[in-house]
Amino acid sequence: MLPYRESRITKLILVAFFLLVAAYAYFEGRALLWGPRIAIENRVMTVYEPYIAIEGRAERISSLSMNGKSISVTEDGNFSEPYVLSPGYNRIMLEARDRFGKTTERSLEIVYIERETASDAASSTDSTNSPQADSTGSTTLTTGSRLQADVAPLQ
DSSP states (O other): OOOOOOOHHHHHHHHHHHHHHHHHHHHHHHHHHHOOEEEOSOSEEEESOSEEEEEEEEESOSEEEETTEEOOOOTTSEEEEEEEOOSEEEEEEEEEEOTTSOEEEEEEEEEEOOHHHHHHHHHHHHHHSSOEEOTTSOEEEEETTTEEEEEOOOO
């Protein structure tokens, strides 16, 4: 039988073995530790088209839904889902669930302005941005409906 010798090489091998076991446990347990993740570029935006595509990336998930409807995800975690907006404020909720039951939510806030409304608003602000003279000789400069200033004419 060989005598037991305490050596630095034995200690080094044991430490390396336990570090590898700990690293592997962390690697396998990271989904449990971190939970699902949804990455979206813009979360608040204004658009002028009613038809958009919601695109992003989801990591460590088993299912993904948009406003309660399940959507498909590629093997890489990328998703792209078409959506038709209603005029005005739209809120879209994305919910991801992992295999351990953890969930995460992300919301998109999108304001859809119809082209006719946008062009009408632009033409009305263009007409109100020009100085207008009244019968008293004072000029009123109106910018949109927010700023109104009385400017006396130059003499």
